[in-house]
Amino acid sequence: MTATTIGDQLAGPAVSAPPPRPKARAGPVEWIIVHIAFVAISAFFLVPFLWLLSAAFDGKASAYLQLPVEPTIMNFVRIFTEHDFAHVLANSVFVAVATMILVVFSVSLAGYSLSRLDLRRKDWITYAVLLLQTMPISATMVPIYGLARQLGLRNSYLGLILIHAAIELPFLIWLMKGFFDSIPRHLEEAAWLDGRSKLRALYEIVLPLARPGLGIAAGLAFLSAWAEVLMVVILIDQDNLKTVPLAFYEAMRTQGGYTEVQFGVIAAMAVIYLLPVMVVFFAARRLMVRGLMSSTRGL
Amino acid sequence: MAVVRRGRLARNRLYLAGLSPAAFLLALFFVGPALWALGSSFTNRALVGIDAANPRFVGLDNYVRLFGDPDFGRVILNSVIFVIGSAIIGQFVLGLGLALLLDYAQRRGFLASNFVYAAVLLAWVNPTIIAGFLWVAMFDFYNGSLNTGLHVLGVQPINWLGQGPMLAVIIANTWRGAAFTMLIFLGALRTIPTDIYEAARVDGANAYRRFWDHTLPILRPIAALTLLSITMATFGTFILIQTLTNGGPAFQTEVIALYAFHEAFQNHAVGYGSTISVVMLALNLGFAIVFLRWSRARA
Secondary structure (H helix, E strand, C coil), rough: CCCCCHEEEEEEHCCCCCCCCCCCCCCCHHHHHHHHHHHHHHHHHHHHHHHHHHHEEEECCCCCCCCCCCCCCCHHHHHHHCHHHHHHHHHHHHHHHHHHHHHHHHHHHHHHHHHHHCCCCHHHHHHHHHHCCCCCCCCCCCHHHHHHHHCCCCCCCHHHHCCCCCHHHHHHHHHHHHHHCCCCCHHHHHHHHCCCHHHHHHHHHHHHHHHHHHHHHHHHHHHHHHHHCCHHHHCCHHHHHHHHHHHHHHHHHCHHHHHCCCCHHHHHHHHHHHHHHHHHHHHCCCHHHHHHHHCCCCC | HHHHHHHHHHHHHHHHHHHHHHHHHHHHHHHHHHHHHHHHHHHHCCCCCCHHCCCCCCCCHHHHHHHHCCHHHHHHHHHHHHHHHHHHHHHHHHHHHHHHHHHHHHHHHCCHHHHHHHHHHHHHHHHHHHHHHHHHHHCCCCCCCHHHHHHHCCCCCCCHHHHHHHHHHHHHHHHHHHHHHHHHHHHHHHHHHHHHHHHHHHCCHHHHHHHHHHHHHHHHHHHHHHHHHHHHHCCCCCCHHHHHHHCCCCCCCHHHHHHHHHHHHHHCHHHHHHHHHHHHHHHHHHHHHHHHHHHHCCC
């Protein structure tokens, strides 16, 4: 078994560049039919986002899709003045960066060790990790709440950071193992013979070569910790610890029913929440897709 | 020889140590909660009050209650409808259709296919809770884009979240997740050289025959795996339904993850909520084992 994650199992070629191939000819009728379908599909998938953008910059935003009736950036100003969003943003960045550091540390050790480990039953670790990858976090929400409460990890960033790191680990361990597999062993063995310790050889010789992989792991870990909402909802209920997903969740939950929904303000929050995701999406789409495909966890 | 052996054992011990930070996190937040849920499912553990501090052992009471609980029957039925509607019909059929269309368009060099591809992916990379918010606006009775669109077509507005909540959450989840199936099939289709179709066309095969003889055999082996993995992902859906309907109205969209959450955190029955989590985890484990067996059979 060489493919090690669900994404890899299913979609090797989907994430690599398509091979060059001869083009088939197309008649005008074909062209028209295909492009009519394209317009319908794009409308279905993009209208919600167009509405989001327009609502975020509209002082009189409603659910109706239109150009802003009252173009303004007041919605953004209001989330910073009324929802203390500067503090919330700082919290989110802190949690995401700390998660990223923890993930890079544990995943580089684990990926390297797994790559070099010489056991007959190494396959079993593959299966164990695959099983963990399919475990829905929505199923472990109740027990994680209970466990975190007993361990004193509620309302603490330590708990949040550890959980966010753990969620990303199964996929990233295998991603990094792949990178380390491609680095020849004789490089580190030469360093051992020079009298370097195993850890120093890893740090000075192997890790610099694995830098692209570490970059991917860091990016995906940051993004996942930034976007993840379930664990934040379960673990945090103090206002001063609130992160962006929780602020957004609360803003949504206090709406609806018989009160008028403040679409503009929530849309502005959503735009800020989305921003890092979009940046990575447009800068490194293949990578992000690969990271997301690795998991079947429902959110 | 003995020296080499000892060297290997010593190194393996170091590598196992290198695995330990990651293993610790995985044990704490994947294995730990599963065991905690199993333990709590045999108790009357509550969220608050005396049963929170000192839960009592109640044997199989929770399981007996669960399997006689008419609400749980309804929840399972809802989950099955949701999975069939949004994963097996919605995401799978739409994703397959999109893959076939985009592959067809790419083979003819239609540049707009890149735009459509990105539009579909955008809905998928965007955090699920934002997807929920976007669809709250889309489904709005008076102003939502869906009813506006229907009005243009001359159809009466529909009270999506009130009258047809299950259909509404199915549409939203289809929108969010169609990209996964699309990516997988697009990857598979790219492995088919264009010449095969050309040759078949020259031999006089019509479009239907070309699809049946050349395309389908390539897609069939991964179709089962894809269906299984989107079923697993959809089965764990929580945040999308919570933001759209929170299981209502009148329990019509209460799926299993929401039921566990509501029992534990609204009815304060953590023991009972854990029991539901255990059932979820067991079902998911079953799916995952089937998935592993099928993917091994393929490899």
